[in-house]
Amino acid sequence: MKELLTELKRKIVEELQLKEVNPDQLADDTPFFDGGLGLDSVDLLVLVAMVDRDYRVQIFTRELGEKVFITLSTLAEYIAKTRKTK
Amino acid sequence: MNKPWLKHYEGHVPHSLTYPEIPIHRFLSDTVDRHPDHVAVTFNDLHFTYRDVNERVNRFAQALLELGVEKGDRVALLLVNSPTYVFAFFAVMKLGAVVVNLNVGIQGEELARCLNDSGAKAIVTLDLFAQGVYAGIRKTGVKTVILHSVFGLEKTLSLDQGVPQPLLFQELLTSAERAEEPAVRFSPGDVAVLQYTSGSTGAPKAAALTHCNVVSSVLQSDAWVGISDAGNAAVLCVIPFFHVFGMSACLLISVLKGYRMVLVPRIDLMDILSLMETLKTYKPLSFPAVPSLWAAILSLPPEVAREHLSSIRVATSGGAPLPRWAHERFEELTGRRIAEAYGLSEASSATHFTPYPRGGPIGSIGVPLPDTEAKIVDRETGKAECAAGEIGELVVKGPQIMQGYWNNEALTSAALQNGWLHTGDLARMDQDGFFYLVDRKDDLIISSGFNVYPGEIEEVLRRHPKVKDAAAVGVPDRIKGQAIVAVVALKPGVQGDKKEFLKYCRDNMPEHRVPKAILVREEIPRDPAGKILRRTVRQEALTL
Numbered sequence: 001m002k003e004l005l006t007e008l009k010r011k012i013v014e015e016l017q018l019k020e021v022n023p024d025q026l027a028d029d030t031p032f033f034d035g036g037l038g039l040d041s042v043d044l045l046v047l048v049a050m051v052d053r054d055y056r057v058q059i060f061t062r063e064l065g066e067k068v069f070i071t072l073s074t075l076a077e078y079i080a081k082t083r084k085t086k
Numbered sequence: 087m088n089k090p091w092l093k094h095y096e097g098h099v100p101h102s103l104t105y106p107e108i109p110i111h112r113f114l115s116d117t118v119d120r121h122p123d124h125v126a127v128t129f130n131d132l133h134f135t136y137r138d139v140n141e142r143v144n145r146f147a148q149a150l151l152e153l154g155v156e157k158g159d160r161v162a163l164l165l166v167n168s169p170t171y172v173f174a175f176f177a178v179m180k181l182g183a184v185v186v187n188l189n190v191g192i193q194g195e196e197l198a199r200c201l202n203d204s205g206a207k208a209i210v211t212l213d214l215f216a217q218g219v220y221a222g223i224r225k226t227g228v229k230t231v232i233l234h235s236v237f238g239l240e241k242t243l244s245l246d247q248g249v250p251q252p253l254l255f256q257e258l259l260t261s262a263e264r265a266e267e268p269a270v271r272f273s274p275g276d277v278a279v280l281q282y283t284s285g286s287t288g289a290p291k292a293a294a295l296t297h298c299n300v301v302s303s304v305l306q307s308d309a310w311v312g313i314s315d316a317g318n319a320a321v322l323c324v325i326p327f328f329h330v331f332g333m334s335a336c337l338l339i340s341v342l343k344g345y346r347m348v349l350v351p352r353i354d355l356m357d358i359l360s361l362m363e364t365l366k367t368y369k370p371l372s373f374p375a376v377p378s379l380w381a382a383i384l385s386l387p388p389e390v391a392r393e394h395l396s397s398i399r400v401a402t403s404g405g406a407p408l409p410r411w412a413h414e415r416f417e418e419l420t421g422r423r424i425a426e427a428y429g430l431s432e433a434s435s436a437t438h439f440t441p442y443p444r445g446g447p448i449g450s451i452g453v454p455l456p457d458t459e460a461k462i463v464d465r466e467t468g469k470a471e472c473a474a475g476e477i478g479e480l481v482v483k484g485p486q487i488m489q490g491y492w493n494n495e496a497l498t499s500a501a502l503q504n505g506w507l508h509t510g511d512l513a514r515m516d517q518d519g520f521f522y523l524v525d526r527k528d529d530l531i532i533s534s535g536f537n538v539y540p541g542e543i544e545e546v547l548r549r550h551p552k553v554k555d556a557a558a559v560g561v562p563d564r565i566k567g568q569a570i571v572a573v574v575a576l577k578p579g580v581q582g583d584k585k586e587f588l589k590y591c592r593d594n595m596p597e598h599r600v601p602k603a604i605l606v607r608e609e610i611p612r613d614p615a616g617k618i619l620r621r622t623v624r625q626e627a628l629t630l
Contacts, residue, residue, distance in 0.1 A: 017563060019630040020584075020603045033355060038588055040597050041358040042534055045382035046565055048359065053387045060362035069356075 005076045012072070015050045016043050028073045036071070044069060051075070057082045087461075090474075091453030091519030094441050098312035103305055103456050105485055107274040109297045111179040113304070113342045114140060115267070121344040124318040127169050128368065129349045134169060136344065139176075142169075145262040146177035146255075152262075153208065153230050153253075157182030157270055160204045160280065162228070164188045164197075164211040164219065166351040167323050170234040170255055172337065174210045175327070179278060179297075182270040186280045186292070187328045190215060191596020197222035200290045204280050204492065208232065210255065213239035214353065220249055232258065236353075274298035280492050281330055283431040284530070284537040292492040293432045303434035303486035304338045306455040307427075310439050311400055316343065319371035324350045324361060324379065331404045331427075331535075334435035335374035345371070362394060369397035376405040376535025377412065380424065381565045384415045392419045399443075402427055404436070405535025406567040407523060410448050426451055428523070432507055434486040438521055450520040451513075458484035462515050465527060468508060477524050480513040481506040529620055531560030533568050536598035540620070543601065546594050547574055552582045555610040558601060559624040571627035572601040575610050582606065603630060 009023035018037070030036045032044070039047075044065070051057050057079050059068050068078040092101055106112075114136070117124070122137040134142070155161060161178045163185055165171040178185045186204045188197070201209070201223060208230035211219050216233055223231070224246065233240050234255040243252065278300055280292040321340045325332035340347045348368045350361055361383075365373075373395075375383075380403055384391055395401075401416060404427040416424050423445030429436035437458050440446030446453070454460040462478040464470040472478040487507045490498035501508055512525040531538045540558040547556035555575040560568035572591070576582055584604040591600045605626065611619040 017565075017569070018602075034592060035585075035589060038592065038600070039355075040534075040600070041352060041355045042378045042382050042565060044355055045358050045361070045379070046385060048362075049382060049385035049387075052390055053385065056387075058362075058390075060359060062356040062359045065356045065359040 001076060001080055004080055005072060008072060008076050008079070011050060011054065012037075012047065015046055026072065028076075029071045031071050032069050032075075051079065055079050055083060087459055089454075089459070089519070090515075090517070094446070094453050094519060095456075096312070096441050096444060099310055099456065101456060103302075103309055105298070105302050105305060107298070108301060109179060109182075109272045109274075109276075110278055110300050110338070111143075111176050113301075113338060114143065114176050117341055117344045121318070124344045125346040126341070127172055127347050127349065128320075129169050129351070132169065139169075139172060141265050142173045142259055143176040143180065144265045144267050145259050146173050147180045147268050148264045148266075149258040149262040150177055150181055150183070150208070151268055155181055155183050155208055155230075158276075159183045159208075160186050160206045162186040162188055162201060162204065162206040162209040163328065164190055164209060164215055165234075165328070166190055166212070166353055167327050167332070167336075167349040168212075168234070168351055169349070170210070170212070171327050172347070173259075174255075175337070180268055180270065182272060182276060184277050184280055186282070187333065188282055189328050189596055190326070191598065193218040193596075194222055194594070196290070198224075198226055200282050200292075201226040201228055203290045204282075204292060210234070212353075213237055216240060216243055216252065220245060224249060272297065274301075275489075277489070277492075279333070281431040284539045284542060291494060291497055293488040294490055294492045295434050295488050299434045299486050299488060300334075300338070302457075302484070303436065304334055304342055306457070306484075306486060307334060307436055307439070308339060308342060310455055311442050313343075313371075313400065316345070316371050316399075318344060318346050320346045320348050320368040321372040321374075322350065322361075322364060322368070322370040323347045324352070325374050325376065325535075326352070329536075330429065330431050330433075330435045331374060331376075335372075335402060335404070335427075339372075365394040365397075371397065372400035372402070373398045374402040374404065377403055377408040378534040378566045380408060380412050380416070384412050384419075388419060391415075395420055398422070401425065404429060406532040407449065407451070409564070413448050428452065428521070430509060432488045432501065432509075433482060433484070434488070437482045437484065437486065447520055450516075450522050453519055453521065454482070455484070455486075458482060458486070460515075460521065462513055465512060468503065472514075474515055474517045477512055477514045479527060480509045480511045480521065480523075482509060483507065529559075531558070531568050531570055533560065533563070533570055534566045534598055538570065538599050540618075543570065543572055543591070543595065543599055546591065547572060547587065549594075550574075550587065550590050552576050552580045553587070554578075557610045557618045557620065557623045559620055559627050561624065561627045561630075563602070569602040570599070571603045571605065571630065573605045573607050573610060573623055573626070575607055603627075605630075
């Protein structure tokens, strides 16, 4: 899980070109939106694509998105759980 | 005028069109006559046929009439893509009143300035935006506030004395006793839409678009694509109707053709996720989108992207140049090309398009639409025409070009000279007649397809109690075209960090203007005349 979180932080920073963010300094509970990474809707879609491409996990409904895209940890947990059950 | 581009027109595209002298809402009336049972609007689980839409449009028009809205009055729409937008837009048209098309992200003083500038008498909005609207309308001439209640938030509003009580959209619809179209006389030169657009000074400016302008623009784009056999095909409406690209390519083309508008409202961030299911369920014929949206979808695994995009026969990108990799990926996946359109609020929508379906050279904005003239002129004088290959300012002329800026003769005479609209875009035309954007004459930033002037961000940041000065610039971004970076200089003796300023931006400006990064510095570099040295600021932003 820790490994996955570290990898996710790096991928998110790379994918969204968050140049002033150091992935190693991101807390596990950093929120994706207000007060956290401050992402917008297009950023969200870019992350959905990355998660599907790199982990084969699809988050294609708003109901699921609301549960998963809360913090870096909630996303990592969902990926870990979904990958295991596949 | 030499028009080298005409040779690139596909066989189905005439060099010139005939433009009927009709008001915009004739598109709706004609489609209701031809296809009353075609589905017009799909919004989550709600579906409205063209007959349903027309009945609600007429009822709402009658309700507005009873509220005193008359021909020529301005009615502001502060709405996401929703059935309410469609009903309200056409109701205002049928009354001969004028739609004031507002970005839902604007609020507070900026909203008040647009309402005052337009002289809006009424505003139609969602309960979700009601608090922001009431914060802005106190010092305006708005006499009627109509809320579409989605969340029941009207019950929690606490209103100051003297502001109009909100009326509920749903109640107005059901209480209107008459459902016939109001009898109003039109002239094609009547103003139909005030399209607010970014201004370099931060002051609002609205392109005044007539019925004739908008009808011409829609017919030009329709002729360009030339599809006539698609029945009740779906159009994916993600681009907001409050933007001319969405108003034309999503709303008005659909109504003209009798297509089904599948609405993706984007009230909150998560709404975008319904896009994937929507693509799969409705298999749209047409998907107009901005480059950032294309880039995000085309980043999906190839088999997933192919599955979701396979139905799209008319893939259009506008608002900013689409990167080469996105063009190539789409073609690899679907065997089709994404058509690029270039346009601006002042032109009702598009002036240029890449040939459809063949496509044009990647990186080109295409060629002028029928009856549209375009040339490149000397950037300093704005007069001498440049030779092929030379860079200058793109100027355009045609029936879709606005009459001027609303109530602003100075800006109008600067932008419109002898009927030629000076776009502010630096471009070149190749020997073959294809046009290419090169840069901007001014400091405009185009991020996710939205035009943003640095002044619009700087003005807000300078209002922060800790900020002495601010500057904003655009830097290249793979997905968004350009990302915004702001630099703030703090007042003496105060401390602040970038998170605090980012939050302030999110609370005080539309999403598309919020900087991606904020730097805190001691001073903003300025020249002796006090002008911000944007090149210096940009260089620092690029080192991030």
